[in-house]
Amino acid sequence: MLPSRTTALLRRGRPTRRPGVLAAVSLAAAASLLPPPATAAASAPADGTPGGNCARSALPRVPGAALQRAACLDGLTTASTVTSGHTDPADYAGLTPRDLPAPTGVPGIQIDGYFPDTSATNTGHGWNHDSQFVIRLPDRWNGGLVVAGSPGNRKQYANDRAVSDWVLSRGYAYAATDKGNTGPTFYRDGRRPGDAIAEWNARLTQLTRAARRVVAERYHRPPARTIATGLSNGGYLVRWQLENHPELYDGGVDWEGTLWRSEGPNLFTFLPSALRNYPRYAAGGPGAEAARDAMHEAGYPAGSEFLWPSHHAVYWDLTQRIYREEIDPGYDGATEAGTPFCAPGTPACDADYDWAARPPTVHRAAGRIALTGRIGKPLITLQGTLDVLLPISQDSDVYARMVHRAGRGALLRYYRIEDGTHTDALVDTFPDKLRPMVPCHRSAFRALEGWLTGNRLPPRSHTVTRAAGADPATLLTACPLDQEKRG
Structure with missing residues (x-):
């Protein structure tokens, strides 16, 4: 501290x-x-x-x-x-x-x-x-x-x-x-x-x-130029720095930054839904389809189901509990960071966590770290469409709208990377379903360089498609930002 x-x-x-x-x-x-x-x-x-x-x-x-x-x-x-x-x-x-x-x-x-x-x-x-x-x-x-x-x-x-x-x-x-x-x-x-x-x-x-x-x-x-960059929580830092200390930077590249908003969406508006509904989906039976639909409604994209088992086992539960403990320690009383994989209905279970119902003091705690969209220097944001730790519809899609509502849209380029996910190591497990984000980050960084030097404006914001038939070796080294999804 x-x-x-x-x-x-x-x-x-x-x-x-x-x-x-x-x-x-x-x-x-x-x-x-x-x-x-x-x-x-x-x-x-x-x-x-x-x-x-x-x-x-x-x-x-x-x-x-x-x-x-x-x-x-x-x-x-x-x-x-x-x-x-x-x-x-x-x-x-x-x-x-x-x-x-x-x-x-x-x-x-x-x-x-x-x-x-x-x-x-x-x-x-x-x-x-x-x-x-x-x-x-x-x-x-x-x-x-x-x-x-x-x-x-x-x-x-x-x-x-x-x-x-x-x-x-x-x-x-x-x-x-x-x-x-x-x-x-x-x-x-x-x-x-x-x-x-x-x-x-x-x-x-x-x-x-x-x-x-x-x-x-x-x-x-x-x-001559100072560039902030980072992924996940590091991407959040890029956003916050360009909003609060633009004098220190010439620009930034935000790789799937975490979105913090006191009113939501934030981690606590979608993770509890996954903790409640994924076990019912995985169990099969008559409730599985409704549970899958609830997951989609919470922001987990259709087509990402193959990623849900690993995220339930490793990511969703721990993330919800330790970040909730930081923002809302009173939810579970004297218990520290909740009860792992608790069943809905269990007292103070994070699967039942309801952000909207939490007291104003809790929302004010999130407000201390919240983003506004009021960036002061050029920013390129990229996120994968198959991110199921920070679903894109609940994160970068929202942040891009915040930037535009704040009147700073001219300072933003936002690239949705088709078939990218939150953690690139998962590409090794699912090479036919995922593409790595790291070459897309490098393409975005080069685009920012051209933007800052005045040599070339980056392509407009859009979804960057995964080229049909591209092999894993090609995807590891290339991510042309001008491959735009149309229609």
Whole structure:
């Protein structure tokens, strides 16, 4: 949690409740909205001594950091950092397709460290200290900076495969934060409901300001463009930053960002429906068809049924309980984060949760972190049509309308990616039914570059079709944004 001397907005000390049993999240199926599987953390260099080809470079200081360790590395991408101990593969497990290549040959400086904080959910490097960050400065710099917050409740290396590897190979400096709290009990950080999520926004703002100064010190000039990007909760951060601190950024790419609105839709307006209705659908019998129809009405798209079993087993229940505990801890009294997979009708069961019926204080807690659509810089949003963790009709479709209602439509391009889902690792399981989102994110990023430089306006907002007969290898490397669904 941010200490009081940094901001008076957030305070620590919410009373600890009786712990409940948290559902296990498998390594292979970790979702970007959910916490990562446990594993041994990567270790930082013991003495922080620079080495490698940039040993003679003056190593910049991160303003405001309580601790930092810098190292000169022959490679800043995961092709090298896994071996050197400058990333943690568990942070990004389950987020990208298995065969996604990792670029090589990007030497430069990596700085690991943390800002002052009073919580200790992040065990990375053995520091047991939150607000950890990583900053990477390639020797060959293109003048730009990319900043990102982690998806779900993962740590600072969660974007290393999906984002960091690729932008570093294109010459960008890169910075990422753990958002100030991590793991499935992130909601324990803070005093008031909503504090833990509100800190995410403050931490990305803090990192962006610090990283811009680090870049200026390293390269002797400020970044010519600063781009925010991220997926899932990281996409939410992009939206919030462009609404609240557009002065820090030139633009952003929002990859299936989580939508927070006090009036809904939000997680709590569709997840309980899945918890109530999926078991009846899966059981078959006379009630199955009505249960399926209820799922569709809640936003889970027709044709996504093949994804429902894994999401019920791993994602929906845990997501509902831990985020509800953050926003509405009083719903289940002294119990912490509810009862896993409780049957409807059980006292304080999350399957029966009714957002509209909750007290105004609960809605105000969500309002503290809510989005408005009032973006101040160019934004490209993309989301898969088969996302069943954040159904597209309840998320990005709604956010795009919010932006237009706020009078900011000229600053938005929105691409609905046909057959994309929330977690790209599922493409390996269903290669004939899904397409990976990561190449679409890269196409969107390139489109934003052209938009910011004035070289080319991105295609208008539309649904990007999956080319008929495209094989998995092609889909892994290409996502032309001009493949428009018509009719």
